[in-house]
Amino acid sequence: MILIINTSGAGLEFVLGDHYKSVAVEKQSVALPIECEKFLTECDATWRDLSAIGVVVGPGSFTGIRLGIAYAKGLGMGLNIPVVGINAFELYMAETPDAFVAIDSGRGDFFVASPKTAPCTMTIDEIETRQMECPRTVGHKPFNLMHGTKIVGDKLALGDISPVVPMYLRPSYAEDKKK
Numbered sequence: 001m002i003l004i005i006n007t008s009g010a011g012l013e014f015v016l017g018d019h020y021k022s023v024a025v026e027k028q029s030v031a032l033p034i035e036c037e038k039f040l041t042e043c044d045a046t047w048r049d050l051s052a053i054g055v056v057v058g059p060g061s062f063t064g065i066r067l068g069i070a071y072a073k074g075l076g077m078g079l080n081i082p083v084v085g086i087n088a089f090e091l092y093m094a095e096t097p098d099a100f101v102a103i104d105s106g107r108g109d110f111f112v113a114s115p116k117t118a119p120c121t122m123t124i125d126e127i128e129t130r131q132m133e134c135p136r137t138v139g140h141k142p143f144n145l146m147h148g149t150k151i152v153g154d155k156l157a158l159g160d161i162s163p164v165v166p167m168y169l170r171p172s173y174a175e176d177k178k179k
Contacts, residue, residue, distance in 0.1 A: 001045060002052045003075075004148035007032065007068030008060025008088065014039045015145050028064055032071055050081055054152035056145075057085040058167030059103065059111040059119070065166045073164060084152045085164040089113040092138050094147035100134035102127050110139070111169055121169050 004015035012023045012035050021039050025031035040046065055072035058065045069085070076083035088111075092101045100114040105121065113119040116133050131137045155161070170176070 001049050002054055002149050002152050003036075003040075003050050004054040004056075004086075004145055004152065005032075005036065005068050005072055006056040006145055006148075007064040007071075008056045008058055009064065009142075010061070012036075013145050015148055016040065016043045016045060017149075018146075019043045020146055028067055032067065036071075047075075047079055050075075050079060052076075052082045052084060052152055052156055054084050054086050054148045055164060056091070056148070057087050057164060059088060059105070059169050062166075062168075069164055069166060082156060082161050083164050084155050084161060085167075086148055086151050086155075087119070087167045088143055089119055090151050091143035091145065091147050094151060095144055096136060096138050098134055099136050099138045100127075100131040101139045102131065102137055103139040112139075119167065119169055 001016055006013035007028050011025055012028060012032060014021045014036060016039065023031065023035050053072045053076050055068050057069060072083045088103060089101050093099060098115065101112060103111040105111050109121045109123050110127055111119065112122045112127060114134050117130060122130065
């Protein structure tokens, strides 16, 4: 079984098989291990049932992404199973492969990607022009994390087990303010 973990937003999300859970939390760092174990129990699964872990690597909350990756890597190392990174663009495009994805960054611009555009940041003015390259635009609603299982499975089947690193499309807020 493949466990999918998402800490890129304000809360926590998990997928295991056909089970999905979203948990609103105040402190992801405190809640993540507790809620993950609760989720496994609710799914009648144990750590030994896991064959791989998928973790959302961004874009999203700088700290949340690092937390999720560190937790997933720790689990993977302890369980001796692969950890595979997936990004929000892959999740959106799993449902709408021909889409232009524009995710509000919360800082006056958008994280974007499409079949014709590598992941980057754009202003709303740039998006208005570039989104016309694709038949539809998505990103205004949350992605479907249930697609994560297939994405991770496909990557494992292809042997695409590259190091799991955060997908940063710009400097952190602290780095930006330092300049």
